[in-house]
Amino acid sequence: MKKVYKILLIVTLAMGILGVGSMAGLYFWAASDLPGFKNITDYNPPLVTTVYSRNHKVLGYFYKEKRFLVRMDEMNQFLPKAFLAAEDASFYQHDGVDFTAISRAFVANMKSGAKTQGGSTITQQIIKRLLLTPEKSYKRKLKEAILAFRLEHYLEKDEILTIYLNQIYLGAGAYGVEAAARTYFGKHVDQLSIAECALLAGLPQAPSRYDPLRHPERAKARQLYVLGQMYEHNWISRDEYNKAVEEQLVYKSMEDPSWKHGPYFLEEVRRWLIDKYGEETVYKGGLNVYTSCDMKHQDAATEAVKDGLEASTRRRGWRGPLLELKPAEYAGFLASEIIPEPELRPGKWVKVLVTKVSKKEAAVKFGKYAATMPVTSMKWCRTPDVKKAPEDVRPKKDATKILKKGDVVWARLDKAFFKDGSEVNFNQVDPDTDTLGDVSWAVSLMQKPVVQGALVSMDPKTGDVLAMVGGYTFGGSQGSQFNRATQAKRQPGSAFKPIVYSTAMDNGFTPASIMMDAPFVYTDMEAGKLWKPQNFEGVFYGPTLLRTALVKSRNLVTIRLARKMSIDKIIQRAKDMGLETEFPRDLSVALGSASVTLLNMVEAYSTFARGGSRVKARLVLSVNSAWGELLYDSKPEIVDAISPQTAYIMCNLMKEVVQHGTGWRAKVLRRPVAGKTGTTNNEQDAWYMGYSPYLVTGVFVGFDQLTPMGKWETGSRAASPLWVSYRKKVEKDYPYEDFPQPDGVVMAKIDAASGLLAGPGSSKTFFLPFKEGTQPTRTASGSGEDGGDGGSGSSEDLFKQTF
Numbered sequence: 001m002k003k004v005y006k007i008l009l010i011v012t013l014a015m016g017i018l019g020v021g022s023m024a025g026l027y028f029w030a031a032s033d034l035p036g037f038k039n040i041t042d043y044n045p046p047l048v049t050t051v052y053s054r055n056h057k058v059l060g061y062f063y064k065e066k067r068f069l070v071r072m073d074e075m076n077q078f079l080p081k082a083f084l085a086a087e088d089a090s091f092y093q094h095d096g097v098d099f100t101a102i103s104r105a106f107v108a109n110m111k112s113g114a115k116t117q118g119g120s121t122i123t124q125q126i127i128k129r130l131l132l133t134p135e136k137s138y139k140r141k142l143k144e145a146i147l148a149f150r151l152e153h154y155l156e157k158d159e160i161l162t163i164y165l166n167q168i169y170l171g172a173g174a175y176g177v178e179a180a181a182r183t184y185f186g187k188h189v190d191q192l193s194i195a196e197c198a199l200l201a202g203l204p205q206a207p208s209r210y211d212p213l214r215h216p217e218r219a220k221a222r223q224l225y226v227l228g229q230m231y232e233h234n235w236i237s238r239d240e241y242n243k244a245v246e247e248q249l250v251y252k253s254m255e256d257p258s259w260k261h262g263p264y265f266l267e268e269v270r271r272w273l274i275d276k277y278g279e280e281t282v283y284k285g286g287l288n289v290y291t292s293c294d295m296k297h298q299d300a301a302t303e304a305v306k307d308g309l310e311a312s313t314r315r316r317g318w319r320g321p322l323l324e325l326k327p328a329e330y331a332g333f334l335a336s337e338i339i340p341e342p343e344l345r346p347g348k349w350v351k352v353l354v355t356k357v358s359k360k361e362a363a364v365k366f367g368k369y370a371a372t373m374p375v376t377s378m379k380w381c382r383t384p385d386v387k388k389a390p391e392d393v394r395p396k397k398d399a400t401k402i403l404k405k406g407d408v409v410w411a412r413l414d415k416a417f418f419k420d421g422s423e424v425n426f427n428q429v430d431p432d433t434d435t436l437g438d439v440s441w442a443v444s445l446m447q448k449p450v451v452q453g454a455l456v457s458m459d460p461k462t463g464d465v466l467a468m469v470g471g472y473t474f475g476g477s478q479g480s481q482f483n484r485a486t487q488a489k490r491q492p493g494s495a496f497k498p499i500v501y502s503t504a505m506d507n508g509f510t511p512a513s514i515m516m517d518a519p520f521v522y523t524d525m526e527a528g529k530l531w532k533p534q535n536f537e538g539v540f541y542g543p544t545l546l547r548t549a550l551v552k553s554r555n556l557v558t559i560r561l562a563r564k565m566s567i568d569k570i571i572q573r574a575k576d577m578g579l580e581t582e583f584p585r586d587l588s589v590a591l592g593s594a595s596v597t598l599l600n601m602v603e604a605y606s607t608f609a610r611g612g613s614r615v616k617a618r619l620v621l622s623v624n625s626a627w628g629e630l631l632y633d634s635k636p637e638i639v640d641a642i643s644p645q646t647a648y649i650m651c652n653l654m655k656e657v658v659q660h661g662t663g664w665r666a667k668v669l670r671r672p673v674a675g676k677t678g679t680t681n682n683e684q685d686a687w688y689m690g691y692s693p694y695l696v697t698g699v700f701v702g703f704d705q706l707t708p709m710g711k712w713e714t715g716s717r718a719a720s721p722l723w724v725s726y727r728k729k730v731e732k733d734y735p736y737e738d739f740p741q742p743d744g745v746v747m748a749k750i751d752a753a754s755g756l757l758a759g760p761g762s763s764k765t766f767f768l769p770f771k772e773g774t775q776p777t778r779t780a781s782g783s784g785e786d787g788g789d790g791g792s793g794s795s796e797d798l799f800k801q802t803f
Contacts, residue, residue: 043163045069047286047626048179051269053262053293054464054621060258060266062273064283067175068182069626072162075189078236079177080161082194082201085229088122092157122164125204170200171207182254184212194240195247198226212251220249262298264470264483265291269619276632277623286626292464292618300729301455301467305699308722309472312701313449315390316710318381321407322351330355333408338367342431346413349446354407359398362445364411370440373411375399377444386683389711402445411443448472451709453701454484454598455722456617457730460606460696462636463615467726468599484700489581489595494553494662495678495687495715496574496592498608498650500562501550503573505646507565511547511653511768512748512755512776515557518542545755547768550653551661553677555591562590576641577604578614592678601689602698608654608674609691611742612647613640644742645771650674651739652769658690662716665724666690669731672738675723677715682708686718690727693737699723744772751780 048063072080084091120128170180180200181189192200202222203210212219224245231241259266269291273282281287325333330353337351344350352364352371362373379395381402382388396402403409416424416439424439449472457467470483482488504513518540521532541554549557562570570590571583579601583594599617607614616637623632654674657663663675675690685702686709699719702709709718748757752764759779 043166045167046175046284049273049282049285049287049289051266051289051291053291053295053298054466055295057295058257059262059269059291059293061256062270062282065175066173066179066183067166067286068178069166069286070176070178070189072158072165075165075177076192076194076197078194078230079189079192079197079200080165081230081235082197082226083165083177083204084122084161085233085235086198086201086226087125087204089229089233091122091161094121123160126160126164126167168204169207170203171211172213184251184253186252186254193244193247194230194236195223195227195244195249198230198244199223199249202226212249216249216251223249259475261295262293262302262468263474264485265293265298265465265468265619267474267481268468268470268483268486272620273623287631288624288626288628289620290622290624291620292459292462292466293468294466296733297457297467297726297730298469301457301469301726304722304726304729305453305455305469306472307725308699308718309449309451309453309701310446311721312451312453312709312713312718313447314380315713316386316451317384317393318378318402319384319447319450321354321403321409323408324404325353325406325408327406330406334365334367341436344369344413344416344436345426345431346415348413349410350413350443351408352411352443354403354405354409357400357403357405359400362399362403364409364443366411371411371413371443372440373399373403373443373445378402381445384710386708386710392711410446410448412446413441414444415442416440417442448478451701451703452480452484453699453719453722454488455697455699455726456485456599456602457695457697457726458602458606458617459694460609460615460691461694463603463606463618463638464621465599465617465619466695468619480704482704484704485598487597488700488704489597490685490700490702491592491595491680492601492687492689493592493678493680493685493715494555495601495676495689496594497550497553497558497590498654498676499574499577499579499604500558500570500590501546501653502608502642502646502650503565503570504546504561505649505771506573506643507569509546509561510770510774511545511649511766512750512770513546514543514755515546515549515560516542517544517549517554517557520556520559545750545752545766547653547656547750547766548752550676551656553657553662558590559587562587573642574604577607578616578639578641579604592680598687598698598700601687602696605689605691605696605698607641608647608650609693609696609739610638610647611740612642612644613638615639645744648739648742648745649769649771655739656766662714663688663690663720665716665720666727668724669727671731671736673727674739675720677720679714679716683710683713683718684708686713686715688715688719688723690720690723692734693739694734695727695730697723697727741769745769746772746775748775750776754780756780 045067046063046065047067047069048061050061051059053059166176169175170177172183174180174183177200178189180203181187181192184200185192185196199212199219202219202225205222209215210219210222227241227244230236231238236244269289270282273287273289277285277287333353339350350366352366354362354364356363360375364371364373375397378399379397380390381396382390382393416436418424418439424436429436452471454471455467455469456465458465468485470485471480473479474481519532540556544554544557546557546561567585567587567589571585574583574594579594579596581594581596583589603614603617618634618636620632621634622630625631651674654676655672658666658673658675662677666673666675671692673690673692675688678687678689679685684706685700688699690697699722701718701722747767747769750756750766750768751758751762752766756776757779758765759781762780
């Protein structure tokens with residue numbers, strides 16, 4: 001008997017040793033190629049990069065996975081509990097593997113004959129998602145358990161749970177609880193109710209199956225299960241449970257503002273970020289980017305460019321319908337152009353089908369609605385002709401000469417009418433609850449512009465770019481992501497002249513110096529060509545004050561002035577003011593033949609607004625990491641360029657451009673603003689550069705391909721209206737401020753004819769600034785005596801200029 005016990009003991013010990021050995025072998029087999037779990041402790045998941053405006057509003061997001069990092073203390077306290085109730089109720093008791101849950105799941109699955117429950121803990125789920133492949137095998141499962149046990153002894157429980165709540169995929173493109181809260185409820189995680197927490201906690205098991213947007217019944221059933229588990233574990237009270245069960249869930253996604261406000265600004269920031277940090281960091285690094293964009297300025301600028309380009313295209317005439325449909329195609333078109341009723345508001349553009357045309361109006365349809373388009377909205381529809389301005393052509397008065405049945409055109413909704421003829425008051429219509437019913441519309445014929453434009457507005461004190469528009473529209477089938485504010489180099493024309501005249505003020509000339517406005521012929525010996533520049537008006541004005549030459553934008557005076565000073569001095573001045581381009585080394589540079597970007601011109605003009613120093617434009621002010629670490633902090637880059645006295649004289653002269661010259665439209669602001677228009681040959685490019693001490697704004701208008709815009713499409717007509725439209729919306733936010741007069745500048749009353757001090761017989765006078773000591777000392781006799789002060793206005797000198 002003893003022998004039998006001895007044998008059994010030996011066998012038992014042998015089996016035990018064999019079992020332990022087998023377990024050890026199994027462990028080492030599974031653990032032989034385990035990944036390093038410590039990488040999880042440096043949790044760095046793909047996160048959304050958020051770009052903010054200066055008003056702390058979100059300008060846009062960049063991401064591969066929509067995930068926002070949040071800490072436990074930033075969540076509703078019931079949110080982690082809801083996930084624990086749904087996924088791992090004993091999370092705070094186990095060491096990474098819950099053998100009780102595994103046994104329970106095994107029994108349940110055996111009974112049902114299918115996998116209905118899982119036994120993985122939250123720690124195991126993290127290991128599976130972050131370290132292991134999705135392969136289904138016993139070896140992977142064993143690796144998962146080993147790594148989970150190790151991780152539990154390396155991180156705190158709250159740290160593991162935080163990683164899980166930020167990592168988990170919850171459907172609809174949302175990764176982590178913050179993204180899910182925004183996607184399903186339009187809220188942040190600290191604003192969720194218990195009912196909403198339970199809904200989100202039910203999603204990890206099967207995000208598509210329980211998607212509340214597509215399967216609300218399933219989602220509700222799963223939510224009730226989670227609430228029941230929370231109540232069973234005493235994590236919520238009976239009252240909280242009942243309230244959560246009865247709560248009516250309202251699904252609403254938080255709006256993504258990306259590419260809706262300031263898309264060109266946002267794209268410029270995106271390119272800057274990628275250049276500095278790389279695409280991987282921008283789309284996965286969760287950066288917080290703070291920009292100079294001011295939403296009010298940006299929206300005002302966008303609207304100004306849009307309205308200005310639409311007005312520009314109407315001045316050129318009617319290009320024709322978008323489509324010409326046959327009767328059999330009418331129904332298909334109307335069915336395809338259904339617009340949600342809440343979007344149907346005055347000002348909205350829609351594609352309409354012309355169903356009938358008479359001399360006075362056209363009947364049109366869109367979707368289920370009928371509309372009337374009066375001929376008064378078509379008076380601009382002349383045949384395009386770049387040689388004729390709108391004033392040269394009679395307005396159209398017959399709709400049958402413009403439209404025909406079957407045409408598809410753009411129309412702007414103007415007014416809506418009920419059946420009884422009363423007008424719909426949209427101020428009393430709630431787009432979320434009210435329906436328009438059976439209404440008819442009055443619409444206007446419209447046309448999408450082909451001409452493009454850009455606007456940049458900058459705070460000259462700091463260089464902060466408050467608004468940037470790079471084209472008519474950024475997205476959509478007709479949009480263009482090419483930024484005409486930063487990527488297009490175009491000739492600024494006469495907008496370059498202030499640089500020439502500022503050079504003159506430092507080379508022996510004054511605003512009262514006189515130059516001859518007469519025919520000029522320049523021989524280009526290298527090219528073997530003759531250049532015969534002219535004034536825009538095609539006439540010559542004889543002896544002219546430099547003040548008047550700039551105010552009236554006289555080309556011939558500017559060229560003669562440039563020849564007297566030398567091209568090199570003008571080019572150097574342009575470089576000192578920050579212009580970055582290749583300058584032609586001939587007299588054409590004085591008329592703005594060097595191509596520059598609009599943003600660069602705004603930087604150059606900041607020299608005048610700042611009183612002599614220029615500032616570099618700033619779009620990105622600072623960048624923080626996802627964890628709040630400061631990665632980049634911008635400081636204004638300021639460089640001295642010209643003297644304060646020269647800057648003030650130019651400001652004074654360009655204020656005269658607004659009051660008495662081509663910049664006259666800016667007078668509507670009733671403020672001290674300075675500006676200069678620019679127009680290139682054949683009206684291919686139109687510019688308006690205008691500024692005050694607190695805001696520098698530049699506008700460019702032109703076709704992407706060098707094409708004439710049409711007669712009289714100058715900087716004054718084509719560009720300055722956009723500038724004025726934008727500035728009218730933001731000007732009242734600034735106090736009234738004039739350019740401060742520095743020491744070393746004196747004012748003198750000047751005779752317009754001679755450039756001398758005004759005398760009793762002077763018929764026309766100007767009050768002009770001078771550097772102290774350069775002002776005229778002689779008084780005009782009133783007999784048309786020519787000026788001699790400054791060495792540029794004597795009769796002999798003027799005679800030489802003519803020939």
